[in-house]
Amino acid sequence: MAEQLKTLRLILGDQLNHKHSWYNSSEDHITYVMMEMRQETDYVTHHIQKVIGFFSAMRNFSEYLRERDHKLIYLRINDEDNQQALDKNIQKLISENDFEKFEYQLPDEYRLDEQLKELCNNLDIDTESFDSEHFFTNRTELEKFYEGKKQLTMEYFYRYMRKKHNILMATDKDPEGGKWNFDKSNRKKWKGEPKIPHERGFRKDVSDILAEIEKAGIKTIGEVQESNFNWPTSREDSLSVLNYFCKNLLVHFGDYQDALHTEQEYLFHSRLSFSMNTKMLHPKEVIESVIDHYYQNKDAIDISQVEGFVRQILGWREYMRGIYWKEMPGYRRTNKLRNQNELPGFYWNADTKMNCLHHSIKNSLENAYAHHIQRLMVTGNYALLTQTHPDEVDQWYLGIYIDAIQWVEITNTRGMSQFADGGIVATKPYVSSGSYINRMSNYCKDCHYKVSKKTEEDACPFNSLYWNFLDAKRDEFKDNQRMNMMISLLDKKDPEEMKKIRERAKKIISSPSDF
Missing domain, CATH: 3.40.50.620 (HUPs)
Known part of the structure; x- marks a missing residue:
């Protein structure tokens, strides 16, 4: 030997x-x-x-x-x-x-x-x-899958993954439930019912580690309750959170995965991303646990709840990792929309009169957490509409969230959220006026600003920012078919109204602390 x-x-x-x-x-x-x-x-x-x-x-x-x-x-x-x-x-x-x-x-x-x-x-x-023996794919599998294809549409990769790994499949070719994607069933607004169980929390004393961090002089953001640390930091903890999700939250996860609410930090979300991104949990065991629970409780749980969860892990998570290794290192410098503005100071203290941003940022600072719609359609939407440099957005997202590691953060931020890659990840920019936030949340109800108004002093800033953004970037979107309808509506706007929109947007962008 x-x-x-x-x-x-x-x-x-x-x-x-x-x-x-x-x-x-x-x-x-x-x-x-x-x-x-x-x-x-x-x-x-x-x-x-x-x-x-x-x-x-x-x-x-x-x-x-x-x-x-x-x-x-x-x-x-x-x-x-x-x-x-x-x-x-x-x-x-x-x-x-x-x-x-x-x-x-x-x-x-x-x-x-x-x-x-x-x-x-x-x-x-x-x-x-x-190999780290963690992911469903290797670094280059996605690149090989899309070889020769013009668009890197996630849906096709997701279907390939479902078939390859026999996940939620009725036959070799047919998805369980008759559809590949139940996304249209995953967009309900939560209005107080059904009741949301308290998250599987932990009351850990982390004062010793905190003292070591302070002694080292490490600069950090956010806050912590040193005697009530609330995240899983062992495999036992992580399995406990997974089991709790299956038994208590999965039943309504899909319905309300895009919902937003002032009184709910987590809604029906699993809080498993930190456990998976540190590899304390394997994505395969997470998916298998969820599907096993679904099969045992088919009378109580609709497939739309389960498919929505599986899509985030087997679809988006693996897809984003594949994009990362396909596009790096150049991806970290992409800024196709040539945005140059600074990120507003209230991203570090939540001190803004915009209720949606205040609650989303406050949640981020207090819990190192926000779910994907808060990240995409509130903080990300505002950063893009105010034409913030993607480097600044990257730094904030990478630092503030407990689950943020560059391979998953930068593709979601620079690609999905900021459209800085020019359409590699998203086929159109994820931007909206205040109407989307109002449709999915109760944020607008008690806001200082009125979502129904456009350019007045008390008008929702998102409204003028949205049309100003489309106006400022129309050249970048002229060949994007998915933007045709909005550009057409922009073209029909009264010139006087557009003048007011530009003036209001300029004021918001130049003096964000006033809002």
């Missing part, structure tokens, strides 16, 4: 996959390393709950490995030996411990992929990379 090389294996903070084949047995020649680093806390200003969540989940995972007799080096944020950078820590550990081989799992972020490739090129020992 060949002699086994003394090996150092790296585990990144979003690679907490308990079921990875690496851990099937403990071997004396293998040492794992996990690191809390300023490199990762400082590349963007993160929400305090995000930093706490990652540190806590990493520490819980390290205990899991130690309990199974794996050899592990764990560098905490304030350890004297911590060089605070991935490459420096690895080089130091290899030098001091005479490791003969370095291994790592393929990272999900381009910057870490490049950093690890460069590190391996500079090491004079053997190196090897492994």
Whole structure:
């Protein structure tokens, strides 16, 4: 038998996959390393709950490995030996411990992929990379699927994934329920009924981790209740949230997944994205748990609730990852609409008279969370209508949400939300006046502004911003068939009305703190 090389294996903070084949047995020649680093806390200003969540989940995972007799080096944020950078820590550990081989799992972020490739090129020992064993697809599967096609329509990729993995299929070719997509059933406004069960919460004391973060001097945004931290940070926690979702929330998830309400932070959403994006849960086990519960309760749960959930994970999540690896590194610089404005200051304090923005941003600051419609049609919609530079929008979204890792954040933000990629992800910009927000929420009811008015002092800012945006960007949309109707309506507007719209929009964009 060949002699086994003394090996150092790296585990990144979003690679907490308990079921990875690496851990099937403990071997004396293998040492794992996990690191809390300023490199990762400082590349963007993160929400305090995000930093706490990652540190806590990493520490819980390290205990899991130690309990199974794996050899592990764990560098905490304030350890004297911590060089605070991935490459420096690895080089130091290899030098001091005479490791003969370095291994790592393929990272999900381009910057870490490049950093690890460069590190391996500079090491004079053997190196090897492994799959993270998490996703349904590999990095290039989506690119191969769309080869030769003009548009990267997600729906076709989603159907391919359903067939390939036999998920919600009646036969090899036919979807369960007779339709591939029940999106039109997923747009109900929540008006107080049905009652929403309290989320599966946690009352964790994170004061020790918070003290370490403060000692390190890490700059953060948002707030935290140090004795009532409310996110899952272990596999046990994550499974508990998954089971709670299936039993209590799935029954109405699809109906109200796009709804917005001032008194509800989570509605019927699962709160599983952090657990999946750190790999504490595998997307396959999440989908299987939901479908199994559906099959056991078919009399009570409609397929539209389940399909809407499956589409977000098997469709959007895998699709966005595929787009990321297909389009990077250029994707992070795309700004096809040439937007240049700064993000308003109220994105960091929720101090605005616009009720929809106030509640969505307040939720983000207090809970490191907002669901996809708050992100897309409130904060994202406003940023696009005010023609904010996508770099600024990226930085905010990447920092403020606990589940934000670049591979999933940037494609949703720069592509789906800001149309900065010119239509790679979305076939048209996701913009609207105040009418959409009014249709899906109760935000407009007690707002300082009137959604029914257009250019008056108390008119909803979204109304003038919307038509001003279409007017300002009409050249970019002249060849977009999905925008033809709105451009046609724009062309029919009275010149005097358009003058008032432009003046009102200019005032909002130039003085956002006044609104």
